[in-house]
Amino acid sequence: QGRLVESGGDSVQAGGSLTLSCDVSGYTYRKDCLGWLRQAPGKEREGIARLDSGGTTSYIDTVKGRFTVSLDNTKNILYLQMNNLKLDDTAMYYCAVDPRRNCKGGSMEQFGQWGEGTQVTVSP
DSSP, X not given: OOOOEEEOOOEEETTOOEEEEEEXXXXXXXXXXXXXXXXXXXXXXXXXXXXXXXXXXXXXXXXXXXXXXXXXXTTTEEEEEEOSOOGGGOEEEEEEEOOOTTXXXXXXXXXXXXXXXXXXXXXX
């Protein structure tokens, strides 16, 4: 099925911005539904943003209005633009795929494949 390769993680101050990228070109299975997960220290991995084919996006409440997921189809790059970063955004961020045939409208819990992650650290 190939790999998802994240990049762009960094250390930033609270209130700052960061854009994560994910090269999905190496993932050869269905890519109709993509998104981002994160795992903070001591917490479970959670889906935070989703982009389904046709352009429908969804976000969890804690990032809604601050994060934006988008896909550059020509480059096969999935992005996560993160603005007004908070201390609680510190986590390992993973690019993810919902590989189901009828994935449109799925939930954050239905991501089944993800990459190795990129670390985002937000400091005061």
